[in-house]
Every structure is written in C-alpha cells, then in structure tokens.
Amino acid sequence: MAKETGHGEEAVLVGTAGDGREETAGAALEELKELAVSAGARVAAVLLRRSQRPDPAFFLGPGKIEELRQLVWEHQADLVIFDDELTPVQAGNLEELLATKIVDRTGLILDIFAQRAQTREAKLQVEKAQLEYLFPRLSGKGKALSRLGGGIGTRGPGETKLETDRRKLRQRMAIVNSRLKKVRAQRHLQRIPREKKAWPLLALVGYTSAGKSTLFRALTGTEVEVSERLFSTLDPALRRVVLPNRQEVFLVDTVGFIRKLPHQLVEAFRATLEEASHADLLLHVVNLAAPHVDEE
Incomplete structure (x- = not known):
C-alpha cells in the first residue's frame, strides 16, 4: 500500500475486523490511520486480524505474527501500532520478538494528548492518565521502555521522557493527584460567579474533529484553534453568547470523543468533562x- 502522510516514525498498523463486516473494519482502520498520523507517524503498511480470542502471550496467532514480522522487515518499521489494548506481557513479548517498538491504542491516544496539551491543567490531566497507564506495565516492560529512544509512546506532556523508575513514578503520581485536586477546587470556585448569573450553560459535544470548535468560533467570534487534527481541543473554552431572543447564555467547547476512549483519560479529564455534566443543554455536533455518521 502507499505510505500515508506523516513526518516521523515508520509504522505498521494492526487492526481488528470487529464484527466481521468489511465496512466496519474499514472505518476502524481509517480512524487508526488518523490517530497514527496525528501522533506523527508515517503509515507504511496495515495488517488486519479477525475478531477472535487474543493469544495470551503474543495477542496474535503464529501465522499473523509471521506476516507482521515480514511487514516490519520489508518496511524497516520503527514501531507497530495495535488498535487494541495489549497486556504488558503481550507488548513485551512482541517487542522482543520483532525487535521494534510496540504501541497499543491506549498508548497512542495518550501520546497524542501529551502532544496537544498546552495549559497547566491539560498537562496535569494527561500526565495523570499516562502514569496510571504506565505503572502496571513497568513490571512487564520496564526494561524495554528504558531502552527505547524518543518518539511515540515514550513522551509525556511537553516532550518530556516518561519516567520508568517505579519508586519515582509513584512519587510523581502523588504530586500530580495533589495538584489536580487544587485544579478541580479552582474550577468549582470559577463556576460560582457564573451560577449566580443564572444564565443557561450550553455545551458542544461530539466526536473529535466533528466541527465543534468551528461552530464555537462562528457563534462567539472567538479565535479558538480549528483543525482537522484529532483532539485539537483539550481545554474547555467558555464564552458568553447573546441569542436572537436576547437571552444570554454561556457556551462551552469540550474535548471530543472517539471509539474506545481510554478509561484513564475519562477519569483524568474529569475536571474538564464536568463542564458538560453541569450544562443545561448538550448540543451534539x-x-x-462522515462515512459512518450513525456511529458518531
């Protein structure tokens, strides 16, 4: 296949044909390609596996492993990206067998969030999610992680290298959790003046890159970032809007959703998602x- 647009590491993608329907598998693969390119990878090849019980040691069966090995060798791939979450044992075994970096779906999405995080709050939330994802995996692939260079799956917010020492990582988790408690308390205090105004709160929600930020900018005139990149919005933007009937409301733009969103991110971004949970009206954009609009 032709290589996809990207500017960094050469990647082989491994997707799963969910319910066996080609159109469903195709949509999932297109999304995985978008995620990989958003992380900075160049998609060199794709391997599709049938939806079946994963091998506990390697995730893939012997035949697919051999196919994957050939693709990695043929394209001199820097990493293999799986559209499923791998166990620490599976990831470690594959890394050793293929002699290349292995990144699963959760690790890929966390890496994209780390690149997109700009504010202190977003960086803390992403780091919390990364630490919670990484900690149970250190026993299975800590040595492998420490051998890796930079790039996808190894960087925290601000291009910092992810910590691989369990003791230091536990200490960092305590610090991040403490700082996030303060962030959540600040958000609560910020809501009090808004609530006193008694203006309705309208929240834009929907799939990532569905056009929420474009609509937000059109309605408010605010110069928020509008991009086709996945997850370009990590921090909620809130503005006052006057409706045609003179009703004043608050409008908030929220982080987008995606299939199989890692639960670590849902928990870490609780402070951000609270804006939507306090809304009087959710506007689903x-x-x-989109080729599979019903799923969005």
Missing part, C-alpha cells in the same frame, strides 16, 4: 459527511 455531528459531521453529516
């Missing part, structure tokens, strides 16, 4: 041109 859908891209009608």
Whole structure:
C-alpha cells in the first residue's frame, strides 16, 4: 500500500475486523490511520486480524505474527501500532520478538494528548492518565521502555521522557493527584460567579474533529484553534453568547470523543468533562459527511 502522510516514525498498523463486516473494519482502520498520523507517524503498511480470542502471550496467532514480522522487515518499521489494548506481557513479548517498538491504542491516544496539551491543567490531566497507564506495565516492560529512544509512546506532556523508575513514578503520581485536586477546587470556585448569573450553560459535544470548535468560533467570534487534527481541543473554552431572543447564555467547547476512549483519560479529564455534566443543554455536533455518521 502507499505510505500515508506523516513526518516521523515508520509504522505498521494492526487492526481488528470487529464484527466481521468489511465496512466496519474499514472505518476502524481509517480512524487508526488518523490517530497514527496525528501522533506523527508515517503509515507504511496495515495488517488486519479477525475478531477472535487474543493469544495470551503474543495477542496474535503464529501465522499473523509471521506476516507482521515480514511487514516490519520489508518496511524497516520503527514501531507497530495495535488498535487494541495489549497486556504488558503481550507488548513485551512482541517487542522482543520483532525487535521494534510496540504501541497499543491506549498508548497512542495518550501520546497524542501529551502532544496537544498546552495549559497547566491539560498537562496535569494527561500526565495523570499516562502514569496510571504506565505503572502496571513497568513490571512487564520496564526494561524495554528504558531502552527505547524518543518518539511515540515514550513522551509525556511537553516532550518530556516518561519516567520508568517505579519508586519515582509513584512519587510523581502523588504530586500530580495533589495538584489536580487544587485544579478541580479552582474550577468549582470559577463556576460560582457564573451560577449566580443564572444564565443557561450550553455545551458542544461530539466526536473529535466533528466541527465543534468551528461552530464555537462562528457563534462567539472567538479565535479558538480549528483543525482537522484529532483532539485539537483539550481545554474547555467558555464564552458568553447573546441569542436572537436576547437571552444570554454561556457556551462551552469540550474535548471530543472517539471509539474506545481510554478509561484513564475519562477519569483524568474529569475536571474538564464536568463542564458538560453541569450544562443545561448538550448540543451534539455531528459531521453529516462522515462515512459512518450513525456511529458518531
């Protein structure tokens, strides 16, 4: 296949044909390609596996492992990206067998969030999610992680190298959790003046890259980032809007959703998602041109 647009590491993607339907598998693969390119990878090849019980040691069966080995060798791939979450044992075994970096779906999405995080709050939330994801994996692949260079799956917010020492990582988790408690307390205090105004709160929600930020900018005139990149919005933007009937409301733009969103991110971004949970009205933004609009 032709290589996909990207500017960094050469990647082989491994997808799963969910319910066996080609159109469903195709949509999942397109999304995985978008995620990989958003992380900075160049998609060199794709391997599709049938939906079946994963091998406990390698995730893939012997035949697919051999196919994957050939693709890695043929394209001199820097990493293999799986559209499923791997156990620490599976990831470690594959890394050793293929002699290349292995990144699963959760690690890939966390890496994208780490690159997109700009504010102190977003960086703390991403780091919390990364630490919770990494900690149970250190026993299975700590040595492998320490051998890796930079790039996808190894960087924290601000391009910092992820910690691989369990003791230091536990200490860092305590610090991040403490700082996030303060962030959540600050968000609560910030809501009090808004609530006193008694203006309705409208929240834009929907799939990532569905057009939420474009609509937000059109309605508010605010110069928020509008991009086709996945997860370009990590921090909620809130502005006052006057409706045609003179009703004043608050409008908030929220982080987008995606299939199989890692539970670590849902928990870590609780402070951000609270804006939507306190909304009086959720405006679901859908891209009608999307090939699988019903899923969005």
